[in-house]
Amino acid sequence: MSGGHPTVKAREVSGGSPTVERPTEVRRVGAPVQALIWTGGLLLLLLSVAVAVTIGPARISVPDVWSAVASHLGFGASELSPIRDGIIWNLRMPRTLLAAVCGAGLAVCGTVMQSLLRNPLADPFVLGVSSGASTGAVVVVVLGVGGGAVSLSAGAFAGAICSFALVMLLSHTLGATTDRVVLSGVAAMQLFSALTSFVVMTSADAEQTRGVLFWLLGSLSGVGWSEVALCTAVLAGCLVVCLAHARTLDAFAFGQDAAAALGVNVARTRIVLLCTTALLTAALVSSAGAIGFVGLVLPHAARALTGSGHRRLLPVTALAGAVFLVWVDTLARTVLDPQEVPVGVVTALIGVPAFVLVLYRTRSTS
């Protein structure tokens, strides 16, 4: 693990210097702190990924990781055995990266939902996306719809989009106010959970039930580069959309009327952001299952760190979510080795006490 420092130092020199110079031209106090959080967060994420990949049954060092990554990116040949190289590049690397992408994406979706719906209990799954995904998944896996041509992920994605469309249709019919959106989400969640249970109870055997349950709780086992590529692309696109709406999200602090009075097109903003977060959530859930709690807790933790301005909050939430899920997944796959704990179980076990702590610390302000 000590070998990790040279890599990190190299990054600091090449990538860190522009950020360090920024404090000379800032207008507000606190910007140096922001730059520090930023640089520190990025370094922490890189370090976390590098170290998390070394952890597991096969003993691997950080320089091994660096050498494998460098050789696959075309910088020099790797001296690792094909097996070690395969463990790094084909097993642990995609899994760790997908953990980072899922953590970042779910945390950002949670932040946007909480601000947009003005509900501190909102999370990425509040619009029924995860329940729809689970129904889609069991329809494919248990009922065999698609005859094997449709993958679990594709089924889950289709289910998620169906559920989201139903929620939008319902809330539009019911008057499209914020609480109607939330209530429609709750209704869809109940409906699709019931459908999932019904299919599992009536048609699945024990093995299938166990598999579906494992996936429902969130699992990053067995993911490959195609999932990483897909989710990263969706995350990048959705992040750009969310960041473009950062100021707009600030305007929702005093409600949608206040936002409209500040020049925000409330209806358009809501549609754009709900669709964006639903798309991202659907992509993440269909690759890694419904990993709970990240989208609920991380936004609150990030707010305690940076304040509530979304220009700063969204990137910091993304970084915090990524680092958090990288370590939680590492814990999930090692703590009961050789058995794997669903990562959603670990996020909840860690998340609940963390949540209570955050709420306790901020109790005086609200």
Add this chain to the structure above:
Amino acid sequence: MSASTGLRAERVGRAAGGRLILDGVDITPPPGATVGLLGPNGSGKSTLLRILAGLLAPDTGVVTLDGDPLAGLGRRTVARRIAVVDQHAVTQVDLSVLDVVRLGRIPHRRAWSAPDRADEEAVTDALRRTGLADRAAQSWHTLSGGERQRVQIARALAQQPRELLLDEPTNHLDIQHQLELLALVAELPLTSVIALHDLNLAAMFCDRITVMKAGRVVAGGTPAEVITEELIEDVYGVRAVVTPDGPDGRPSVRFLPRR
């Protein structure tokens, strides 16, 4: 359409649930004046303010800003001209006074831009004019009701509007803060339209008064012209004695018990 400056509503009507809330309302606040909007609950004051702010579209009639229909101006353009203060601003977000006042710059900024000097100057100026300069760092949630309303006015000023619309901004305040807030609004060099319940406060601070009843404007003019015993009896169904004992000989209202 005749060229006019400022905000103007012409024959504005709005129905909800089969009931007419506004019925052919005309109002033209004189530029720079403080206009009091009086009337019983449900007379249409809030709806009229929302329509004047462009937050609600009228079913009939038209609202114009410098002669241009509000509906065709775009929300951001309107928000740079017209600011709104509600009777009770609520948030769960942990914001400082400065954060709230900065919200007023949103209509002036593009999606990706950082705040520039004009933004910071507008915010500083708004804080100074509302006497909040040394409270900038304080958390919104630790403020009293009166202070919160003052912060909302500072936020509105940061929008650098020429029209300020206030919907019963003193509703939840004690008398000291009511007086303080209305004095602040009356001194601003903006066109203000302010919905109020207290006739004496309206008489004290407003240049003009418009009285509404059941969705119609029933009287308009200076406080002395409008606030009379007959009007109070007619609009509120209440007996009162009106004397010219207010500041500068403005009307002063004393209510009488039922006969």
